[in-house]
Amino acid sequence: MVFISSLSFAQEQAKSENSGTPKKFNAGKTIIEHVTDAHEWHIMELGEKPVAFPLPIIIYSSDKGLEMFSSSRFEHGAADYNGYRLVGQKISVVGQDGKVDDAATAKLIDFSITKNVASILLVMSILLYVFISVANSYKKNPGGTPKGMQALVEPLIIFIRDDVAKASIGKKYKKFMPYLLTVFFFILVTNLLGLIPILPGGANVTGNIAVTLTLAVFTFIITTINGNKHYWGHIIAMPGVPKWVLFLLTPIEIIGIFLKPFVLTIRLFANIAAGHIIALSFFSLIFIFGEMNTGLGFGTSIVSVLFTVFMLVLDLLVAFLQAYVFTLLSAIYFGAAVEEHHADHNEDPAGHPAHVDQNQQLLT
C-alpha cells in the first residue's frame, strides 16, 4: 500500500514538473484539443504561433444583446475582445476586475458557427449538390444507363433500399426511405470528411456525442410515432406470458425503448472518436520520442506513419460500416414498430423465422 501510494506520489510530482515547462509536448492535451469542438479551424503551428481559419462567433447575453464577430479577435485565446475571453474553447465574460465572471458566463447563450457546425454545413452543401445533380440527370435521361455521379450513388441507394429497408421493414419501407437515405449519406460523408487531416475535413463531427444523440433522437421519435398497436402491445403486456412475469418484463421493455437510441448514440460516437484518438496517438508517439532524442523521433516516425496509414485505412471501413449499422438498426426499429401481426410471414408454415424476426430475436 505504502509502495503504491509513494509510486503515485512520484508520478504526481513528475506531472507538476511537466506543467512547469510549457514547451514540453503534452500528448493528452493535444489529442483532446483535436478531437473536441473549437471556435477556429486549426491548420498547423508555425513555431509557437498557431495558424487557424477563423470562424464566426455569435453570442447572446441578456444585457448586451446579440453579438457577432470573428474568432480571430481573440488571437487564439491571447486577447480579450469586448468583455469576452476564450478560456479553453469556451467563451467567458470578463468582469470589471479582469477575472472571469462565472455567473455571467453561465447566462451566456452561444450560437457560434463552431468547427463542427461549419463541417455539418459543408457536408450539407456537398450532399445537396450531389443529390440535386443526380436527380436532374435522372429527369433528363429516365431509364438510361447511370453516368458519372449517378453511377457512384445509385448502387448505394439500391443497397440501402433492398438490403436494409426492404429486408428489415417489409412492405411499408417506402415511408422510411427518405430518412434512412439521409441518415446514411450524412453519416458516411461526415465520417469520410473527418478522416481528411487538413482544412476541409478533420472535424470530429460524428465523434461528438451531441451530434450522434440528435441523430438517435430522430430515430427514436420516428419509431415512437409510427409504433402500432402490435408494437405497444408487445411492450406493455407481452402476449403469451404469465401475469407475474409481466411485472418484471414490462419495466425492462420500457427501459429498452430508451436504451435503443442511447446505444445508437454511444456506438457511433465511440467508434469515430476512438478512430481519431488512435490516429492522433500514433502521431504523438513521434513527438514523445523526438523529445528524448531527435534520431529516435525520426526512427519512430517511419513506424508511426505506417501504423497511422493502416489505422486510417481501417477507419475507411469503419466509416462505411458505422453508417450502415446506424441505418440498419434504425430500419430494424422502424420494422418492429410497423410490423403487423405476422401477416407478412405466414407463407412459411414450418415456422422458420424470416429475416426480420431473426434480427428482432437478436435485439431482445
Place this chain on the structure above:
Amino acid sequence: MLSTVLLQAAQNIGIGYGIAALGAGMAALGAGVGIGRIGGSAVEAIARQPEVSGDIRANMILTAALVEGAAFFAMVIGLLVIFMK
C-alpha cells in the same frame, strides 16, 4: 479487506487511471472473444451454405455491432472515470 484496499487506492488519482484503463481493457477482452466467435461461426455457416452468405453477413455485422456497443459502454464509463476525477 481487498475492497477497502481498492477503495483507498481508487482515491489516489494514479490508481484511478489504472483501474479505468483496466476496465476498458477487460471490456475489450470480452468483446474480442465475442466478435471472434461471431466471425468464426459466420464463416462456418457461409462454408456450409454459400448461397445465403449475404443474409449471414448482414446478421454477422449486426451482431458484431451489438457486442461492440457493450464494449463501448465500458470504454465510455472508463473515460468518464478519468474525466470526472
